[in-house]
Amino acid sequence: xxxxxxxxxxxxxxxxxxxxxxxxxxxxxxxxxxxxxxxxxxxxxxxxxxxxxxxxxxxxxxxxxxxxxxxxxxxxxxxxxxxxxxxxxxxxxxxxxxxxxxxxxxxxxxxxxxxxxxxxxxxxxxxxxxxxxxxxxxxxxxxxxxxxxxxxxxxxxxxxxxxxxxxxxxxxxxxxxxxxxxxxxxxxxxxxxxxxxxxxxxxxxxxxxxxxxxxxxxxxxxxxxxxxxxxxxxxxxxxxxxxxxxxxxxxxxxxxxxxxxxxxxxxxxxxxxxxxxxxxxxxxxxxxxxxxx
Amino acid sequence: xxxxxxxxxxxxxxxxxxxxxxxxxxxxxxxxxxxxxxxxxxxxxxxxxxxxxxxxxxxxxxxxxxxxxxxxxxxxxxxxxxxxxxxxxxxxxxxxxxxxxxxxxxxxxxxxxxxxxxxxxxxxxxxxxxxxxxxxxxxxxxxxxxxxxxxxxxxxxxxxxxxxxxxxxxxxxxxxxxxxxxxxxxxxxxxxxxxxxxxxxxxxxxxxxxxxxxxxxxxxxxxxxxxxxxxxxxxxxxxxxxxxxxxxxxxxxxxxxxxxxxxxxxxxxxxxxxxxxxxxxxxxxxxxxxxxxxxxxxxxxxxxxxxxxxx
Numbered sequence: 001x002x003x004x005x006x007x008x009x010x011x012x013x014x015x016x017x018x019x020x021x022x023x024x025x026x027x028x029x030x031x032x033x034x035x036x037x038x039x040x041x042x043x044x045x046x047x048x049x050x051x052x053x054x055x056x057x058x059x060x061x062x063x064x065x066x067x068x069x070x071x072x073x074x075x076x077x078x079x080x081x082x083x084x085x086x087x088x089x090x091x092x093x094x095x096x097x098x099x100x101x102x103x104x105x106x107x108x109x110x111x112x113x114x115x116x117x118x119x120x121x122x123x124x125x126x127x128x129x130x131x132x133x134x135x136x137x138x139x140x141x142x143x144x145x146x147x148x149x150x151x152x153x154x155x156x157x158x159x160x161x162x163x164x165x166x167x168x169x170x171x172x173x174x175x176x177x178x179x180x181x182x183x184x185x186x187x188x189x190x191x192x193x194x195x196x197x198x199x200x201x202x203x204x205x206x207x208x209x210x211x212x213x214x215x216x217x218x219x220x221x222x223x224x225x226x227x228x229x230x231x232x233x234x235x236x237x238x239x240x241x242x243x244x245x246x247x248x249x250x251x252x253x254x255x256x257x258x259x260x261x262x263x264x265x266x267x268x269x270x271x272x273x274x275x276x277x278x279x280x281x282x283x284x285x286x287x288x289x290x291x292x293x
Numbered sequence: 294x295x296x297x298x299x300x301x302x303x304x305x306x307x308x309x310x311x312x313x314x315x316x317x318x319x320x321x322x323x324x325x326x327x328x329x330x331x332x333x334x335x336x337x338x339x340x341x342x343x344x345x346x347x348x349x350x351x352x353x354x355x356x357x358x359x360x361x362x363x364x365x366x367x368x369x370x371x372x373x374x375x376x377x378x379x380x381x382x383x384x385x386x387x388x389x390x391x392x393x394x395x396x397x398x399x400x401x402x403x404x405x406x407x408x409x410x411x412x413x414x415x416x417x418x419x420x421x422x423x424x425x426x427x428x429x430x431x432x433x434x435x436x437x438x439x440x441x442x443x444x445x446x447x448x449x450x451x452x453x454x455x456x457x458x459x460x461x462x463x464x465x466x467x468x469x470x471x472x473x474x475x476x477x478x479x480x481x482x483x484x485x486x487x488x489x490x491x492x493x494x495x496x497x498x499x500x501x502x503x504x505x506x507x508x509x510x511x512x513x514x515x516x517x518x519x520x521x522x523x524x525x526x527x528x529x530x531x532x533x534x535x536x537x538x539x540x541x542x543x544x545x546x547x548x549x550x551x552x553x554x555x556x557x558x559x560x561x562x563x564x565x566x567x568x569x570x571x572x573x574x575x576x577x578x579x580x581x582x583x584x585x586x587x588x589x590x591x592x593x594x595x596x597x598x599x600x601x602x603x604x
Contacts (some may be wrong), residue, residue, distance in 0.1 A: 046408045121335060125583070131342060224561045264435055
């Protein structure tokens with residue numbers, strides 16, 4: 001048998017290339033693992049530093065000059081109140097926009113302008129939304145540094161995310177379902193209300209909850225609007241002054257006394273628990289209601 | 294639209310109901326379109342707010358001083374100066390460090406996930422990385438100030454408590470997930486036949502990744518990097534917690550800096566009186582920031598649109 005391929009020669013020639021391949025694989029793997037490792041370090045650090053002050057009193061106390069008496073009550077309640085403005089406002093406007101763009105809008109210049117506008121709005125830094133909120137809601141409309149002003153600002157901030165999520169969910173409803181509805185004699189609006197929307201609710205909710213958790217964690221717009229940090233009362237209405245979780249954390253983190261860093265870490269722990277709860281709801285909805293047509 | 298007449302319903306009633314349905318069907322699109330105008334109005338609101346207040350600012354401070362001045366001392370009681378370059382410098386330092394951290398690490402991780410990892414590893418790793426992008430920036434800022442800076446100080450004793458390096462690295466960590474996820478999407482979109490062609494010619498996986506997949510996915514990768522730069526420029530809480538409040542016009546990364554966003558935070562938490570020059574300077578800086586990020590976003594959009602390769 002003639003030997004066409006000299007294995008030894010081939011191995012000699014490709015050995016460096018194979019070794020390079022192995023090295024590349026190792027480096028790429030390490031990069032991916034390192035990214036995960038940072039996450040683990042971040043979370044572990046927050047838990048261990050934050051556990052010190054994390055107890056019932058911490059949830060039930062107002063802010064204080066003394067680290068051991070400081071708590072997140074006003075901030076936690078304030079964040080919840082703010083979400084009572086953010087959720088309905090952004091959800092209604094976002095879903096309405098998505099229905100318009102997906103079901104009614106033709107591909108003309110005007111509607112393309114709206115689409116381009118939404119994607120540009122998504123790239124505007126959050127602090128610029130704060131400047132908008134300060135001028136329009138706080139000063140022009142005279143809402144003051146209130147729950148309403150902050151909630152409306154946050155709603156505009158997360159609006160693009162909700163619109164895109166809702167658009168994708170509506171697009172995923174198959175054409176046949178709409179056609180079946182028309183064949184039964186339903187009008188276009190009836191079809192949207194009774195067929196398209198119910199089918200896309202899980203998708204809309206999953207995307208929206210992620211957007212809401214962004215609104216809870218955002219700090220910069222609140223600082224720019226001028227939302228006060230130290231508040232010793234619970235909000236009593238939409239125009240009431242309030243404070244929010246991330247702002248409270250920011251204030252503690254900035255203080256010179258070392259003890260307050262631990263208090264800030266406890267605040268972060270509360271914020272992260274709220275976010276994890278919201279994310280689990282999103283995952284639950286996605287798993288429970290996800291249908292394939 | 295025909296609808297059956299119900300039992301006991303007169304023709305008149307049926308016509309009435311059907312007319313109501315028609316009115317609703319005609320009016321709903323108009324209502325929905327009005328809702329969609331809100332996002333347009335938000336953009337108009339942002340642009341007009343920034344322009345009007347910036348215009349007011351330039352009534353008091355010359356544009357020339359603002360654009361080319363190298364001293365930013367707005368709080369100086371005797372002779373306040375408004376040269377934006379130090380703030381720009383601070384922002385660029387942080388952005389540059391962030392890109393140096395995030396791009397190599399992000400691309401390497403994306404190559405691993407797209408080219409080397411098994412389906413199972415990818416399914417586990419991707420959602421975990423997405424968690425990183427859901428962490429609020431205030432948490433990252435706290436992390437930079439209380440964890441990264443002390444660690445860096447062990448290696449660089451001259452590092453100040455407030456510096457450019459630590460927030461730069463942490464901003465890099467913050468933008469990492471978006472670079473990984475967008476670049477991985479771009480690499481995934483490269484069809485397998487192209488990879489198989491290269492493998493059949495005897496290329497190793499590394500050669501396929503670097504010489505075939507990355508060039509083919511380049512537009513998506515570049516777009517993801519440009520988007521990440523835009524996010525790093527607009528990032529606020531990390532730099533205002535860990536960067537300090539000293540606008541300097543130099544290349545030093547171990548000393549305190551101030552970025553455009555951190556300046557806006559400083560002014561608004563100091564409660565600058567409405568109508569003062571400092572109040573308006575906040576909008577001029579905001580406008581500058583807006584222009585930068587808008588440019589970046591448009592560039593990213595154009596790249597991913599124009600150079601998208603169709604297979």
